[in-house]
Amino acid sequence: MHSVKWALLDYIRRCNNWRTFNQIHAHLLTTGLVYNDLIAKTVVEYFGKSVGVIDYACDFLKHLAWRSSSFPFNTLISGYAASAMPRAAVLVYRRVVRDGFMPDVFTFPAVLKSCTKFLGIGEGRQVHGVIFKMGSSSDVFVQNSLVYLYSVCGDCRGAEILFDEMLVRDVVSWTCLISGFVRTGLFDEAIALFLRMDVEPNMASFVSVLVACGRKGYLNLGKGIHGLSFKRPLETPLLIGNALMDMYVKCERLCEAKQTFDELPERDIVSWTCIISGLVQCKRPKESLELFFQMQQSGPEPDKIILTSVLSACASVGALDCGRWVHEYIDRRGIKWDIQIGTAMIDMYAKCGCIKMALQTFNEMPCRNIITWNALLGGLAMNGHGNEALRQFEEMTRSKIRPNEVTFLAILTACCHSGLVDEGRRYFRRMVREPYNVSPRLEHYGCMVDLLCRAGLLSEAQKLVKTMPMQPDVLILGALLSACKTTGNFELSHEILDRLLELESQDSGAYVLLSNIFATNKRWSDVTRVRKLMREKGIRKAPGSSVIEVNGKAHEFLVGDTSHPENEDIHVVLSLLANQVCLEGSLHTHFLRR
Numbered sequence: 001m002h003s004v005k006w007a008l009l010d011y012i013r014r015c016n017n018w019r020t021f022n023q024i025h026a027h028l029l030t031t032g033l034v035y036n037d038l039i040a041k042t043v044v045e046y047f048g049k050s051v052g053v054i055d056y057a058c059d060f061l062k063h064l065a066w067r068s069s070s071f072p073f074n075t076l077i078s079g080y081a082a083s084a085m086p087r088a089a090v091l092v093y094r095r096v097v098r099d100g101f102m103p104d105v106f107t108f109p110a111v112l113k114s115c116t117k118f119l120g121i122g123e124g125r126q127v128h129g130v131i132f133k134m135g136s137s138s139d140v141f142v143q144n145s146l147v148y149l150y151s152v153c154g155d156c157r158g159a160e161i162l163f164d165e166m167l168v169r170d171v172v173s174w175t176c177l178i179s180g181f182v183r184t185g186l187f188d189e190a191i192a193l194f195l196r197m198d199v200e201p202n203m204a205s206f207v208s209v210l211v212a213c214g215r216k217g218y219l220n221l222g223k224g225i226h227g228l229s230f231k232r233p234l235e236t237p238l239l240i241g242n243a244l245m246d247m248y249v250k251c252e253r254l255c256e257a258k259q260t261f262d263e264l265p266e267r268d269i270v271s272w273t274c275i276i277s278g279l280v281q282c283k284r285p286k287e288s289l290e291l292f293f294q295m296q297q298s299g300p301e302p303d304k305i306i307l308t309s310v311l312s313a314c315a316s317v318g319a320l321d322c323g324r325w326v327h328e329y330i331d332r333r334g335i336k337w338d339i340q341i342g343t344a345m346i347d348m349y350a351k352c353g354c355i356k357m358a359l360q361t362f363n364e365m366p367c368r369n370i371i372t373w374n375a376l377l378g379g380l381a382m383n384g385h386g387n388e389a390l391r392q393f394e395e396m397t398r399s400k401i402r403p404n405e406v407t408f409l410a411i412l413t414a415c416c417h418s419g420l421v422d423e424g425r426r427y428f429r430r431m432v433r434e435p436y437n438v439s440p441r442l443e444h445y446g447c448m449v450d451l452l453c454r455a456g457l458l459s460e461a462q463k464l465v466k467t468m469p470m471q472p473d474v475l476i477l478g479a480l481l482s483a484c485k486t487t488g489n490f491e492l493s494h495e496i497l498d499r500l501l502e503l504e505s506q507d508s509g510a511y512v513l514l515s516n517i518f519a520t521n522k523r524w525s526d527v528t529r530v531r532k533l534m535r536e537k538g539i540r541k542a543p544g545s546s547v548i549e550v551n552g553k554a555h556e557f558l559v560g561d562t563s564h565p566e567n568e569d570i571h572v573v574l575s576l577l578a579n580q581v582c583l584e585g586s587l588h589t590h591f592l593r594r
Contacts, residue, residue: 058095074106081114089114090123103130105139112145121153144172151180156189171199179208187212191221200232203239210243214250222247242270249278269300277309285313289322302329304341311344315351323348337365343372350379370401377410386418390427405438412447416454424451442468446476453483458492 073096080089093111097103103111108131115124128146131137137146143166151159163169163177174197181190194201194209201209206229213222222244229240241264248257261267261275272295279288292310295302302310307326314323327345330337342365349358362368362376373396380389393411396403403411408431415424428448431438445468452461461480465472472480484492 058092058099070101070104070107073101074104074110077107077114078110081110081117086114086117087120090120093127103134105136105142108136108142109145112142112149116145116149116152119153121149121155124149124153138167140166140168140170140173144170144176147173148176148180151177152183154184156181156184156186169199171197171202171205174199175202175205175208178205182208182212185215187216191216191218201228206240207243210240210247214247217251219248219251219253222251238264238266238268238271242268242274245271245274245278249274249281252282254278254282254284267299269303269306272299273303273306273309276306276313280309280313280316283316285316288313289317289319301333304335304338307335308340308344311341311348315344315348318352320348320352320354323352339365339367339369339372342368343375346372346379347375350375350382353383355379355383355385368401370404370407373401374404374406374410377407377414381410381414381417384417386414386420386423389414390420390423403436403438405441405444408436408438409441409443409447412444412451416447416451419451419455421451421455421457424448442470442473442476445470446473446479449476450479453479456483456486458483462492 077089077092077096080086080092083089089111093103093107108127111127112124115121115127124146131142131146136142143162147159147162147166149159150156150162159177159180163173166173174193178190178193181187181193190212191209194205194212197205206225209225210222213219213225226244226247229244241260244260245257248254248260257275257278261271264271272291276288276291276295279285279291288309292302292306292313295306307330311323311326314320314326323345326348329335330341335341342361345361346358349355349361358376358379362372365372373392377389377392377396380386380392389411393403393407396407408427411427412424415421415427424447428440428444430436431444432440445464448464449461449472452458452464458480461483465476465480480492
């Protein structure tokens with residue numbers, strides 16, 4: 001019988017389907033081993049992993065002579081609380097209490113944990129009432145669970161009251177309230193509470209307050225906590241390292257974030273996600289791709305979050321080969337497509353000029369939201385497919401997706417890039433009327449002014465600028481300047497120069513354009529004036545740049561830059577191409593003359 005017992009224990013632990021367990025259970029009943037404490041405990045642990053057998057599990061416990069012990073009941077409730085469906089723990093709790101089970105101080109934390117996981121503040125308050133009636137509200141473990149429940153569910157005032165009423169507070173008490181504040185977005189309150197702590201912080205305390213510092217951009221405080229964490233060795237340095245990286249990234253201090261990343265003794269998927277996504281968010285896509293390639297060699301398998309960030313980086317630098325690799329990787333690995341990945345894929349293909357693939361990806365997506373539509377419309381607009389963008393917009397409105405400010409900005413941009421003046425006017429009017437009632441922002445006015453100026457309608461553009469509820473920015477003034485250059489309106493150029501001085505803009509483009517207008521008309525004193533203003537303001541013309549992808553690697557070239565390691569070879573090839581163009585041009589002219 002002894003060997004049978006151990007064999008059955010092994011079968012129960014390895015059991016992976018309900019039919020097999022029924023056979024084992026029948027054998028336990030016929031042999032009487034069901035009443036063995038170790039066997040019964042193992043069965044309860046099995047039940048805790050099987051959400052669909054709540055009634056069966058409760059009946060099993062009811063028929064066993066365990067009235068004197070709460071351990072099996074608490075084990076079952078804890079198992080369900082830790083499962084993917086925590087509501088089951090509350091159902092089990094109610095059922096076993098109805099059958100006569102008396103909960104204790106070990107039961108309540110498990111039930112409250114399940115309530116916290118599904119934000120069941122109503123169920124949690126009911127349990128709180130039972131705790132109060134049974135006199136268990138002075139137990140520190142129960143109190144900590146209540147504080148965490150109320151804070152996570154948004155009742156921070158209730159959590160504070162409970163916290164203040166505690167006679168004894170341990171580090172968990174403080175951390176429960178701090179982390180609850182962080183989860184509900186009360187970052188300043190979380191930081192203030194951390195600074196009040198009268199016990200040694202633990203790992204969760206440090207992680208929570210670092211998250212709060214990152215969200216609020218409190219770099220100096222974050223650095224102070226970084227130093228404090230060094231003085232108090234913690235068991236899980238990886239978690240602290242990841243939190244520090246996240247804080248530095250949110251504060252846009254990528255040097256410190258990269259240093260923290262490099263100093264990690266080990267790295268997990270969170271570490272790589274934090275640094276790669278941070279580089280993308282801080283407009284350093286080239287570095288993020290380099291790190292991604294490094295991760296491919298030594299890191300874990302990329303997940304959907306990293307792949308979405310990498311696609312955004314590919315879109316920023318035009319790294320089409322890398323973007324295609326990500327697409328193939330997703331399909332090869334069978335990664336489930338969601339809205340985030342699909343939208344990033346559409347954006348990548350559109351910004352790399354592959355509108356056909358962007359449309360194909362869009363059409364294959366099972367579900368779309370407004371961000372997905374905006375990515376497609378923006379891509380069509382950017383690539384000059386104005387009429388297709390308008391057609392897709394009408395299709396979007398028919399599918400009951402409500403356009404927002406970004407949507408209309410994409411549509412107006414499409415009209416601008418395709419010269420659709422009448423359509424641009426119509427959509428601008430449509431935006432501000434029912435049923436959309438979208439208030440135009442500076443960017444919308446900028447698109448309309450640019451559209452009118454490109455069409456030579458300078459007077460209409462001026463009238464629109466005068467109706468704006470805000471001051472025009474340097475881009476709008478630049479569009480007016482371009483129209484002035486085309487139409488030869490020099491008086492307006494002087495007026496715009498005065499407005500630029502009022503703006504105190506550091507954008508070099510408008511000043512250079514204004515200088516060129518004066519130079520074209522040989523007004524050299526005005527050219528000198530503009531150049532002098534640029535020197536006084538410390539404004540320098542930003543050098544032009546180009547990005548090209550070769551063998552999956554993006555190369556950026558600035559005007560006048562000779563630092564590329566293959567600079568000489570590149571110039572040799574360019575010279576050969578230039579000579580070839582000249583030769584073919586000469587031959588073409590020769591044949592035309594004949």
